[in-house]
Amino acid sequence: MGRATNSLRWSTVTAPLKGFAHASPAAAAKIPSELFYRDLSRRFEECRRELAFVTDNVTFCIWRLIEEPTWSYGKVDLPTFNDADGSGRLFSNA
DSSP, X not given: OOOEEEEXXXXXXXXXXXXXXXXXXXXXXXXXXXXXXXXXXXXXXXXXXXXXXOSSSOSEEEEEETTOSSOEEOOOOOOSSTTTTSHHHHHHTO
């Protein structure tokens, strides 16, 4: 099994979560990390500057603004595989 790196930070208005599934097809594809964050709300800038939120190691990034009914995610062209970003496996082990 591959290692995983995750970061979650709750605040009063937002909840960002990014993860890195080392053994995923997305990790093997070496997708530039900035692509995962290009749609991220500016309200997350403080969170992104925290040391725990290492931005380079990422295969998925999801977030939810407290006033939104659903979660959002970085829209990245991933390799065509089942669970290409590894998030399904990581969350199923949570």
